Amino acid sequence: MESEQELRPYLFAIAYRMLGSVADAEDVVQEAFLRFHAADVEVESPKAYLATVTTRLAIDELRSARHRREVYPGQWLPEPLVEDEQVRHAETADSLSMTFLHLLEKLSPVERAVFLLREVFDYEYDEVARIVGKSEANCRQILARAHAHIREGRRRFDVSREEREEVAQRFLAAWEEGDTAALVEWLAPDATVYGDGGGNAPSVPVPLVGSGRVAKALIGWGGKARDRGFTHRSTDVNGEPGVVFYDPDGRATWVAALEIADGVVVAVRSVLNPDKLTHVPPSGA
Template sequence: MDASLTEAFEAQRPRLIRLAYRMLGSVAEAEDAVQDAWIRWSRAGEGVEDPAAWLVRTTTRLAIDRLRAAKAQREAYRGPWLPEPLIEPLTEDPVERAEDVSVAFLLALERLSPLERAVFLLHDVFDEDYGTVAETLGRTEPAVRQLASRAREHVREARPRFSVSQEEALRLANAFMAASTQGDMAGLSALLAEDAIMVTDGGGKRAAALRVLVGREDIVDLLQRIAWRQHAPEMLQVGGARINGYPGFVLTLADGPATVAFQPGQDGLIAAVYMVRNPEKLAHVGATGVGSR
C-alpha cells in the first residue's frame, strides 16, 4: 500500500476513534469499526479527493450498521447497561472533553436512533456543517436538520458542565473510596447528594445490582447489606484514573477488574456512581490501571 495513503489514514485515526466510541459506547467496537474503515480505505483510497471526509463518512456508516446489528443484544442485556469505560491517567491533561464522553451523555445517546446519534455527533460535537452531514448519511439537508433537532431534545440536559474543579472532584472520589473501604456508612451518606444514583453493570457475568439505585438511602442500604453479608469480592489493587472524564478508580478484585467513576454534582456532593464489572467491557484495562490500547 502506498505510504501516502497510510499516512493520510493515520492522520485521521484519532478523530475516527473518538467518533466511533461516541457512536458505539465501546472502545473495542470503536477500534474494530475503524479497522474496517482502514480495510475499505486500502482498497479505495487512491482515488479519493478528500480523505478526511471519506473516512468520516465510512466510519459513521460502519458504526450505524453495528448499532443496528446490536439492537437485539442491547435489549436483552441483563441489568443496567453502561458504556465500556474510556480510561485516561489522572496525571495527564485529558484528551477528551469531559462533557462529551461522560457516562450521562453516552447514556443519553443510547436513547437516540442510530441516525439521530450520527447527526447529533457529527454536527454538534464534531462541528460538521449540515450539508456535509447530509452527504455523509445520504439524506437531504432538511431531514438532517430535523434529526438533529429531535436528538438535541433528548441530550440537552445530559451534557454536564462541571461546576467543581478537578481537584474537588478527585477529593470526593478519594473520600468515597476511603469510606467504602473502611465500612463508614455515615461517611458515605454524607458524600452523596440526596437524589444521587448508582449504576452497576455486571452484564450477567459478575455480581451487580439489576436495577439503578436511586437516592442516597438506597445506595447506602445496598452497600451496607453487601458489607454485612461479606458478598463484596476482595480488593487486591486500586489505581486512580480519569474514567469518561470523571475522577475514578480501576480496581483489581479477586474475580477480575472493575472500574468505578464518580460524577460530581452542583452541590459539591456526588451525583452519580458508575461501576463496570462486566469482564467483556474491561479487556482493554491494563495492569497499570489505565487503558492498555
C-alpha cells in the same frame, strides 16, 4: 496528507462515541481502512472519506447492537476508558464521559450520528447531511430532537473539574473508611448506582436509588472486595473521577465512574462484565 497512524485516533473517537464499545469501535475503524485501501477511486480527502465510512459503519453496527442491548442481561453501560490518552484533552473529555454516553443511548443511530458530528466534531450541516444521507433541513430537525432527548436526561448543573476532583476525593475517602454517614453526606438524596455485569459477574439488575441504600451497598461491596484480596486505585474513567478494583492477579474486575454535580455524587456507573474490561491495563502496568 495525514498518515493512517494519525487518522486512527480521530476515527476511533467517532466510532467509540457512536457505539460505546472499544472492541466494536476498533473493528469499525479497521473496516473503514480496508474499504479505503480497496476503493478504486481517487480520494481527495482521506480524512473526510474515512470519517464518512466510519460513521456509516457505526450507524449500521449500532442498529444491530440496539436489539442485543434490549435483551442484554441487566443494565447495559459503555465500555470504560481508563486513563485513556484521548480523554486527557479538555475539549473532548465531556463528550466521552460515561454520563454523556449513557445519555446518548436515548438517541436513534442517526440522531446519535447527527448530534455527534455537529456538536462534538463541529461538522457543518452540509457535511453532516452528506455523511448520513439526509437533507440539511432534515438534519436540523434531527439535531433538534436529539437535543430535546439529551435535555430530558440532564438533571443538574455541571461543576468545574477541580470541584469534581475534590468531591471525588472526599467521597472515596469515606467509602474506603466504611463510614456510611460520611458517604451519605457526599451523595445526592436520589443518588443512583447503575451496574453492568452482563450476566457474567454479580451486579444490581436494576438501578439502585437513594443515598442511604447506595452508601450501604457500596460499603458492603467494597468490604467484600478487600476481604477477597482485591486492591483499588482512584483514576480517571472516561474523563470523570472514578475507581478501578483489581483481583489478586492484577486484572481489572470493577470500574466505576462517578457523576458529580451540585457538589455531590449523583450517580455511580459500575462496569463489572469481564468482557468489557479486557482492554483495561492490569495494575502496575
